[in-house]
Amino acid sequence: MNFSLLMILLTPFFGGLLAYAGSALHKSVRNIFFLIFLFLPFVELYQYANKTIDNFYYLTVLGQNLSLGINSLSFMLSILFALIFLLAGIFLLFEFDKSDDGDLAVLEFSFLEGAVFGVLFARDILSFFIFFELIAVLVFFLVGKGYKDAHIAQPKYITWALIGANSMLAAIMLLFFKTGSFGYSEIAGYLSTAPTSIVLTTFVLFAIGFLVEASTMPLHVWAPITYTEAPDSVSVVLSSVVKKVGLYLFTLFTFSIFGLNLFSKIMPKIFGSPLILYILQWVGAFTIIVGTFVAIVQEDAKKILAWSSIAQSGYILLGLSLGTSLGVAGGLLHIINHSIFKGILFFVVGGVIYRTGTKDLSELGGLIKKMPVSFIAMLFAIIATAGIPPLNGFASKYLIYEALIQNKEPILLTVALLGGTGSFMYVYRLIHSIFLGQLPKKYESVKEVPILMQIPMLVLSLLALLFGILPGIPMYFVSKAEAFLGFEPIKYNLTGFPEQSGLHAVNILAISLALTGGFVVAALIFYLLPRARKVHQLDNYYAGEVLTEDVKYNYSFGFYSFFDDIIRPFNEWSVDKIYEDFTGFVKTIGDYLRRVYTGNLETYVSLGIIVLTIFSLIYILGGVLW
Amino acid sequence: MVEKLVLVLTPVFAFFVGIFLEGFKRKMVARIHRRYGPPLHQPLLDIIKLLSKKENISHGVMFDLGPVILVGASILTVLFLPLPGFKQLTPHGDLIAFLYIMVIGSLGMALGAGESGNPNASIGIARALTLMLGYELPLIIAGNTLVLKYGTTDLTKFMTLQSGFHWNLFFLPLTAIAGFIATYGAMGEHPFDIFVAPQEVATGPMVEYGGKHLGLLMIGHAIQVYIETAFFTVLFLGGAANILTFILKQLGVIIVMTLFDTVLPRFKIENAVRYFWRWPTIIALLGLFIVYIGG
Numbered sequence: 001m002n003f004s005l006l007m008i009l010l011t012p013f014f015g016g017l018l019a020y021a022g023s024a025l026h027k028s029v030r031n032i033f034f035l036i037f038l039f040l041p042f043v044e045l046y047q048y049a050n051k052t053i054d055n056f057y058y059l060t061v062l063g064q065n066l067s068l069g070i071n072s073l074s075f076m077l078s079i080l081f082a083l084i085f086l087l088a089g090i091f092l093l094f095e096f097d098k099s100d101d102g103d104l105a106v107l108e109f110s111f112l113e114g115a116v117f118g119v120l121f122a123r124d125i126l127s128f129f130i131f132f133e134l135i136a137v138l139v140f141f142l143v144g145k146g147y148k149d150a151h152i153a154q155p156k157y158i159t160w161a162l163i164g165a166n167s168m169l170a171a172i173m174l175l176f177f178k179t180g181s182f183g184y185s186e187i188a189g190y191l192s193t194a195p196t197s198i199v200l201t202t203f204v205l206f207a208i209g210f211l212v213e214a215s216t217m218p219l220h221v222w223a224p225i226t227y228t229e230a231p232d233s234v235s236v237v238l239s240s241v242v243k244k245v246g247l248y249l250f251t252l253f254t255f256s257i258f259g260l261n262l263f264s265k266i267m268p269k270i271f272g273s274p275l276i277l278y279i280l281q282w283v284g285a286f287t288i289i290v291g292t293f294v295a296i297v298q299e300d301a302k303k304i305l306a307w308s309s310i311a312q313s314g315y316i317l318l319g320l321s322l323g324t325s326l327g328v329a330g331g332l333l334h335i336i337n338h339s340i341f342k343g344i345l346f347f348v349v350g351g352v353i354y355r356t357g358t359k360d361l362s363e364l365g366g367l368i369k370k371m372p373v374s375f376i377a378m379l380f381a382i383i384a385t386a387g388i389p390p391l392n393g394f395a396s397k398y399l400i401y402e403a404l405i406q407n408k409e410p411i412l413l414t415v416a417l418l419g420g421t422g423s424f425m426y427v428y429r430l431i432h433s434i435f436l437g438q439l440p441k442k443y444e445s446v447k448e449v450p451i452l453m454q455i456p457m458l459v460l461s462l463l464a465l466l467f468g469i470l471p472g473i474p475m476y477f478v479s480k481a482e483a484f485l486g487f488e489p490i491k492y493n494l495t496g497f498p499e500q501s502g503l504h505a506v507n508i509l510a511i512s513l514a515l516t517g518g519f520v521v522a523a524l525i526f527y528l529l530p531r532a533r534k535v536h537q538l539d540n541y542y543a544g545e546v547l548t549e550d551v552k553y554n555y556s557f558g559f560y561s562f563f564d565d566i567i568r569p570f571n572e573w574s575v576d577k578i579y580e581d582f583t584g585f586v587k588t589i590g591d592y593l594r595r596v597y598t599g600n601l602e603t604y605v606s607l608g609i610i611v612l613t614i615f616s617l618i619y620i621l622g623g624v625l626w
Numbered sequence: 627m628v629e630k631l632v633l634v635l636t637p638v639f640a641f642f643v644g645i646f647l648e649g650f651k652r653k654m655v656a657r658i659h660r661r662y663g664p665p666l667h668q669p670l671l672d673i674i675k676l677l678s679k680k681e682n683i684s685h686g687v688m689f690d691l692g693p694v695i696l697v698g699a700s701i702l703t704v705l706f707l708p709l710p711g712f713k714q715l716t717p718h719g720d721l722i723a724f725l726y727i728m729v730i731g732s733l734g735m736a737l738g739a740g741e742s743g744n745p746n747a748s749i750g751i752a753r754a755l756t757l758m759l760g761y762e763l764p765l766i767i768a769g770n771t772l773v774l775k776y777g778t779t780d781l782t783k784f785m786t787l788q789s790g791f792h793w794n795l796f797f798l799p800l801t802a803i804a805g806f807i808a809t810y811g812a813m814g815e816h817p818f819d820i821f822v823a824p825q826e827v828a829t830g831p832m833v834e835y836g837g838k839h840l841g842l843l844m845i846g847h848a849i850q851v852y853i854e855t856a857f858f859t860v861l862f863l864g865g866a867a868n869i870l871t872f873i874l875k876q877l878g879v880i881i882v883m884t885l886f887d888t889v890l891p892r893f894k895i896e897n898a899v900r901y902f903w904r905w906p907t908i909i910a911l912l913g914l915f916i917v918y919i920g921g
Contacts, residue, residue: 368688368741375688379737388726388733401722405779410770410914414763417725421762424729425755428736436688436740437748496718504720504779511702511719511727518701521637522694522842529677529838532684537743539683541833555748562895563756 005068006058008044008078009117011037012085016110023103031093034106038089038113041082048075052484054185055123064182069123072480076332077248078120080339084240085113087456091347092233094354094453101145105231112138112237119245124182125172128249132168132209135242136161143230147359153222153229160212160222168209171202188257196266199258203276206253213246214313217287218575227306228359232350235302239309239346240339247316247335251328255485260323272407273323280321285415287314290575292422297564299557301349301359301434304426305342308385311419312338318416319400325487326406326502330399332478333471337384337392340464344381345430347457348374351449352434361429362557366439366537370446375435377457382427384464387420390512392464395471395496398506406502429559438537438554469512470494632712637701637849640856643873644848645669647855647880654881658888669848676841685742685834692738693835693842699731700849707856708782710866720779721769728853731846732758735831742834750830753895754814754821760902761811761818767910768805771798772861775917785865793864801913802862806882807906809858811898813851815887820895855879 015037023030048070057065070078092109096102115138118131140158144150176182178198179190191199208219215223227235254260254277263274270278291311298304316338319331351374352367353359368375384391387398397420404413448454467474472494479489491500495509538547547553558564596607649666656663665671684690705715706724719727736755739747772794773779776787788794795802811818821830835843855876859865863879866872893901 366743369686383733386729386733388729389723394723394726398722402779405773408774410767410774410918413770414766417722417766418759418763420726421759424733425759428733428740428751428755431737432740432748432751436737436743438743505717506720506723507718510715511706511723514705514715515698515702515730518637518698519694520698521701522697525677525697525845526690526694526838526842530680530682532682532690532837532839535683535685537685540742540744541746541828542744543828553745554743555745555752559748559752560756562753563759563899565896566899 005056005121011040012110012114016107020107038086066127067123068121072484074120076477076481081116081241088233088236091456095231095233105145108138108141123184126182133165142234143226146230150229153226156222157226164209164212167205171205184257203258210246210250214243215310216313216317220310221576223310224306228302236343236346240343244335251320271409277321277323281318284314284318285412288419289415292419293567295426296560299361301361304430305345309342322403324403325490326399327403329478329490330396330403332481334396336474337396340460341381341384344377344457344460348378351453355446361433364434365437365556368435371448373448373454377461378431380461380464382431385427386424390468390508392468402503433556441549469508637704640704640849640852644852647851651880651884654884655888673841673844677838679837682837688741689738692734693839695734696731696846697842700846703727703853708785710868710872713782716782739831744834746827746833747831750821750827756895760899761808764804764906764910765808767914768801771801771914771917785860788864794862798913800909804906804910805862809854810883813854815883816890817893818898
């Protein structure tokens, strides 16, 4: 069968409507329609694996043909996003099992997938803008179905989404008036000869729009609370899909529409990158370090993940804006890898909340014995997050580091590596406070999450391991996407990267095998010796103190409080505060303005006379003075 | 063939060198205290004693796996360090990969200690990880300086490029000092033994470990001592032409470290991190600046 791009795009919309209608019959009818239509895009996308379509016209607006297209970059991401949507969809059904919002959530969730496909397939700025805004609206609705502070998150999100939208709209209008066309290729053609000021203005305006969604500093303010308060399945989509849509657009616009040649033509190069990309590298580095350090001192499981997600998009932005083949490969690979491991983390935390009802880390502990599958999934994910081999986070971070070495940027490299160490701290805190330590008495009857809920985390965990040991699999797609963006793809093989310019060879399979060998030796020593006797969790050394179930010591609140002390001086300068000061300033001005509006007619009349007098004076005197 | 044989035997070699360095250290500390001190092979005797205990206790599967992962990952890490005349596994991973491989053991140890449910262990780990963030900053900058200087991340090349007394200790003294302080912190010697701190948190992560678990931890620790000193030797002391010089240089590192270790008190964790982010970092940055200007 032959599926056109428009059909793929409409499938989720259609599925959402069908599922919503089915909910009138029975819940299971709704669920089956929902899942089938989440699965369909895989079948439909299959035929586009090696195809590039540039202009598939589907609508004419303002005398312009709106068009869809697909290429190696958007194909790679659409498969990835379809997978995340399918898994998060399964999770969503459990999450909204007992809720009345379930039917609407299913509808909006399906629409969200359609909107994401719309952005991926759009080949003109009008379609991409419409679908991009549709994403914002749907996320706004979905977030509202979350935790108790969701109503605070919603306006924050939509405000920032609108800031991004308006800045993009300004750029779109500017370009439309200059070219009279919406198509990507026409705009790219115009930009290559456009004056510097227009190139810079439009690029910055577009970048603001994309980076709001990617939640890099200083446009991240909405992200921590929105990620925390959204329903867990929506948090997965926010971090693994919506954020990546922003980064996808950034990649597409920077390298395909604006183009590196254009940038190097109009601005000086610093450390081998055009100035504006060099600034973005620092934005990325800043995001890494602040995101990581703030994540370390959080007390809420989802908030740690939210800040970690911010930090990881710093890595992606840093890699992409290096503008070298290595850096872009690292950034694109990290988009895939981050989507996978952050998905696992949100799924596991979501499962823990599903069973225990809390995301407060100081309330949890010792769940390893009750939820072993979730523990293993999270173990995989935290190893990947910290970028330790042999899980998948390593390969992509490695490429970014080597790209920084190639560009001879030791300071940025230091920041990126230090962020890696910091991520080790917060991921350990996460797994320790949830699964290790002491099991509170109230959770003694907690069970592992249902098997269907385990599927999303297990699938992603296996992918994380597979892509970790054999990075050649995702690199196959990444190198094609690189070729589309006009880079010479880096060399890779199934198990790692061979020696090439700017990159020392690394073979992750060799590392994994050596690690396995080491384990086998150590395990032999350990398990050949007499068996150990299991003891109760309170049968411990407490310096003579006798503890009972009621009075016990558990170190879980303020895990890194001393680290908090170290970074507290810097908290004074948080970005949020700057915005708050700005809001205060606007409010003060508003206060003064309000005094003018007394509601008294005489005041208005006299004001009008004053203004009229001033303007006439300017008009009369204007000729004399100037 | 010889290379493969050497590769397989390296962990054993590293273990015995580590035992020797530890034993030497204990002897030296004793002499500074005007004691006679235990025999050189005392750490080995300790390990044999612990491994042959009849009764062991466990707090769960992860608790058991902690020491296993530590030893397994230490064996892995050793294989990625070059030996004089042998590249080992360095063609499959460089300095950056090495930095990340080195963390696997700490992760295993931290997970194992975490499952014991003892708050002392958790505090110990929280401190250890915070300290790690402290000493990694100067260590990373020092490493970056070398990478910038040589234009490669290959540890074997670091060794060959320094041969014939082109030691980084002489040519980049500032970087070497920063690297030394960072390595010293990584070894957890006074005043940075904050995560072990027997008087405060009862040996921290190790508090619940005894018997064969502790025996395995001590095996892992012996290999870690080898790794840290060998790493410093490769980066700053020019590696070595043969095994004997290599061990002698490691011994030199241990002697200097012990001189500090014996006489210093203990930092608070905040002070330690602030210290690392101040003096060694400034020194390391100066070193980086010099290399940057110089070429």
